[in-house]
Amino acid sequence: EKPGLELAVVSVPSYACQRHTPLLHHNITLTDALSILADNAELGENEGRGVAFRRAAALLKSLPQEVRGAEQLRGLPCLGEHSLRVIKEVLEDGVSHEVETTTHSEQFKAMKALTGIFGVGAKTADRWFREGIHTPSDLQRSGHTLNRAQRAGLQYYDELNLPVTKSEAVAIGQIVESAVHAVLPGAEITLIGGFRRGKQTGHDVDFLITHPDEGREEGLMPKVVSWLEAQGFLLYQKTTGNSYLESKEGPARPASNMDRFERCFSIFRLSTDNEGRENQTGRENQTGRENQTGREIQTGREIQTGREIQTGREIQTGREIQTGREIQTGREIQTGREIQKGREIQTGDGPQTYSPTLTNTDPHTHSDSPHPLPQTLVVVGDHAQKVSWVLGHSQCSGPRSWRAVRVDLVVSPYSQFAFALLGWTGSKLFERELRRWAVHEKAMTLSSHALYDRKRTQYLRASSEEEIFAHLGLEYIPPCDRNA
């Protein structure tokens, strides 16, 4: 058998939105290498170069089998000279010199660590790096004036860099549902972002909120936020109003990728106490177990992962993925902490709408199983009194029964729901490719609000994602295959 010939004859379309890109694919080593170069380009604010590496990686993710030799790549789109060179190197030597140099460079490590702080972008991180600040601890010591987001980002640095599990996402979903239904009964809440694409972990949890009676959703976010704040669920929030109607740019303008929905970037305080989870409240002491040591774990099914945090003290994290097959790849950052990125396992579900009928059920397991998974942060035994959760300040002396989780909330009018759903499901590259396809192949402009046909000079309505793909002349790609 010549494995080389099979791939060469397969015709692969060049836009990621024309292809099925599952979460699990056959070329992880190659795509990991290319993503590092993409990260590095983006951190150096070379967006074009970053996109080129991301497109090359996305192409490899969509291939039906492992690439074993460069000859298999002949005729495939999206592979620029630079990407091809890196791929060949990895195929031949197992590693790419450029990737190795990058991952070991002080600048890259510092930029990753600093942009890993919520509220810190590449520009700011670069300025700090040039001042000799390489780690969150350096930043803390520097006495720099930080904005509110950055202060929260620093305070919850470790936790916000722990992957959010699917069951944590479901628990957050129940809180969001309670909040939304308390202030607007009949509103619909949909899990979007990576979790909608079937990821088992994420850097945050994203929700889209709408109401079937157009107009009822207006001004919803401040009310939801007040409710959440009153219940003690929020550690940080920044709400922005809907600026779509006032905007003079006109709808569906492609120049700005940012949509103008009412939205809230937040940090939730999620109870990780197994007992507390059935009846989540943001308030402490519900179970009276806040300062106990040597906590018992109810189901005894957890996997204990030794995790070092910056204080050098060990905590044990019971973190489990539904299939029990979490694969961890150690990734290093400057602080010497190891961030373990759970590689996601595909479930490929459709939109998860939190309707009243779904209350207290986990749509991704059996509907009658009451959260069997301890995804809790559990502090065990002798270490319990010593654990320090927070970098430098606001340290608590005992074990904590909650963790900080990044949550994004977006409100859309019902008539724009399908566009918002499509626009916020991702992946980021898939979204970018959809817009590029629309403009260059169809003379249309697509945003998270609308689709505009420039030739017919009219907006094209849609009440489902399927209709939007049809308007664009694309085969429908389900969320689980948008992992470009």
Ligand code: CTP
């Ligand atoms: N998004 C957006 N505007 C922003 C931030 C995000 O439109 N200011 C969209 C992105 O295009 C993406 C979706 O929201 O489609 C989710 O973004 P994000 O949460 O950053 O990424 P995920 O794909 O959910 O990945 P992760 O699991 O790491 O959160």
Ligand code: MN
């Ligand atoms: Mn997300």
Ligand code: MN
């Ligand atoms: Mn997000």
